[in-house]
Amino acid sequence: MDxxxxxxxxxxxxxxxxxxxxxWLTVLFIFRIMILVVAAERVWGDEQDDFVCNxxxxxxxxxxxxxxxxxxxxxxxxxxxxxxxTPALLVAxxxxxxxxxxxxxxxxxxxxxxxxxxxxxxxxxFRIEGSLWWTYTSSIFFRLVFEAVFMYAFYFMYDxxxxxxxxxxxxxxCPNTVDxxxxxxxxxxxxxxxxxxxxSICIMLNVAELCYLLAKFFLRRSKRAGNSKQQPNHExxxxxxxxEMNELISDSCQNTVIGxxx
Amino acid sequence: MSWGFLRDLLSGVNKYSTGxxxxxxxxxxxxxxxxxxxxxxxxxxxxxxxxxxNIKQPGCENVCFxxxxxxxxxxxxxxxxxxxxTPSxxxxxxxxxxxxxxxHHNQKLYRNPGEIDGGLLCTYLISLILKTGFEIxxxxxxxxxxxxxxxxxxxxxxxxxxxxxxxxxxSKPTEKMIFLYFLVATSCLxxxxxxxxxxxxxxxxxLKCYLKRYMKKQQ
Numbered sequence: 001m002d003x004x005x006x007x008x009x010x011x012x013x014x015x016x017x018x019x020x021x022x023x024w025l026t027v028l029f030i031f032r033i034m035i036l037v038v039a040a041e042r043v044w045g046d047e048q049d050d051f052v053c054n055x056x057x058x059x060x061x062x063x064x065x066x067x068x069x070x071x072x073x074x075x076x077x078x079x080x081x082x083x084x085x086t087p088a089l090l091v092a093x094x095x096x097x098x099x100x101x102x103x104x105x106x107x108x109x110x111x112x113x114x115x116x117x118x119x120x121x122x123x124x125x126f127r128i129e130g131s132l133w134w135t136y137t138s139s140i141f142f143r144l145v146f147e148a149v150f151m152y153a154f155y156f157m158y159d160x161x162x163x164x165x166x167x168x169x170x171x172x173x174c175p176n177t178v179d180x181x182x183x184x185x186x187x188x189x190x191x192x193x194x195x196x197x198x199x200s201i202c203i204m205l206n207v208a209e210l211c212y213l214l215a216k217f218f219l220r221r222s223k224r225a226g227n228s229k230q231q232p233n234h235e236x237x238x239x240x241x242x243x244e245m246n247e248l249i250s251d252s253c254q255n256t257v258i259g260x261x262x
Numbered sequence: 263m264s265w266g267f268l269r270d271l272l273s274g275v276n277k278y279s280t281g282x283x284x285x286x287x288x289x290x291x292x293x294x295x296x297x298x299x300x301x302x303x304x305x306x307x308x309x310x311x312x313x314x315x316n317i318k319q320p321g322c323e324n325v326c327f328x329x330x331x332x333x334x335x336x337x338x339x340x341x342x343x344x345x346x347x348t349p350s351x352x353x354x355x356x357x358x359x360x361x362x363x364x365x366h367h368n369q370k371l372y373r374n375p376g377e378i379d380g381g382l383l384c385t386y387l388i389s390l391i392l393k394t395g396f397e398i399x400x401x402x403x404x405x406x407x408x409x410x411x412x413x414x415x416x417x418x419x420x421x422x423x424x425x426x427x428x429x430x431x432x433s434k435p436t437e438k439m440i441f442l443y444f445l446v447a448t449s450c451l452x453x454x455x456x457x458x459x460x461x462x463x464x465x466x467x468x469l470k471c472y473l474k475r476y477m478k479k480q481q
Contacts, residue, residue, distance in 0.1 A: 093285070
């Protein structure tokens with residue numbers, strides 16, 4: 001159980017996302033999770049061992065470390081990534097629910113059901129409209145909120161994004177104001193700035209996706225209002241074209257959502 | 263053998279769960295298992311090495327650490343995750359038994375072996391009760407063992423061979439406390455989900471039973 005499992009779960013959601021959503025997912029996995037696992041964890045690996053204070057007083061180092069790092073950067077990022085990935089599960093659950101309903105219809109032998117077999121239902125890609133649009137949009141909204149909250153928490157807890165080389169500590173049992181030295185401060189600052197920058201890119205992608213969905217919604221509404229006066233065939237042609245475009249845009253990622261699709 | 267095994271197990275369970283059951287599986291995966299593996303495990307990794315007492319007496323640190331942490335938080339957390347996920351296996355076994363029976367008799371005995379009705383409903387309800395029971399037991403255990411959910415940064419120890427009352431410092435107490443509260447919160451969330459699933463199932467099937475009886479009376 002590790003980040004790979006998250007990748008499998010979210011890969012299934014990928015099929016039903018917009019193009020911007022797919023870019024967001026790629027950025028998340030390559031520039032955040034992979035960097036966290038491959039690089040950042042090593043940089044912060046020896047953080048308490050190499051946190052050195054200019055005193056022999058036992059306990060002073062522990063207390064000072066706890067005072068300056070209530071929660072480690074690396075843990076905060078791990079939590080941020082988990083929270084930011086979770087709203088996508090809402091979409092996965094909604095899709096699974098729709099599939100379940102369609103399967104039920106198919107089993108009952110409903111005439112309205114246009115599928116030839118269960119496999120087709122399993123493979124079908126749902127368009128983002130109706131209630132799925134609301135679920136998808138709220139998931140993006142929650143993603144934005146979580147990203148912003150964590151960025152703010154980071155800034156608030158560490159007084160900015162720079163890691164100082166030296167910290168002055170006077171917490172008990174340190175006998176007086178003691179100099180404590182952080183390990184690898186420059187490397188940590190570089191990675192912190194990198195993760196913050198990628199976080200900001202993800203926020204911008206989410207905002208863009210939100211605007212795109214809202215624009216699509218209002219456009220569809222105005223088209224529907226306009227087309228209700230014209231013939232219905234015209235609207236179907238437009239929708240088929242849109243469908244084909246969406247099929248072309250979606251990539252060949254065939255990861256199925258583990259468990260959620262059955 | 264690692265947490266991946268538990269993940270595969272729970273994915274199998276997901277197939278035979280209700281909607282609330284699937285939300286429970288998602289919460290266990292994302293907020294408990296993943297947080298444990300990705301974040302919490304590393305906080306407690308060097309807890310013994312970083313536990314420091316203000317004394318040079320050999321053995322004093324060991325004895326004090328053992329006195330204050332009979333079972334480490336992280337081990338209790340892992341045990342809790344395993345125990346809480348296991349009752350779902352009862353449902354998987356029951357469905358497998360049903361499918362086996364159908365194969366053995368070579369005829370369709372059930373409308374759908376995975377549908378929650380009859381005996382499978384009882385098994386499912388029992389698994390829910392067990393899950394909730396384990397969650398509560400572990401929460402109470404945490405509370406009793408560690409005097410609440412707080413982790414102090416300093417503990418005073420006077421166990422032999424420490425010559426007098428000695429100050430011992432715990433590493434990363436604030437970070438540990440944050441994750442402990444996170445554990446408690448997700449535990450409570452899972453308890454609420456289990457209880458609502460329990461009441462939903464009981465309500466649904468009592469209504470079904472009542473309606474059936476009512477229809478029979480009408481006829």
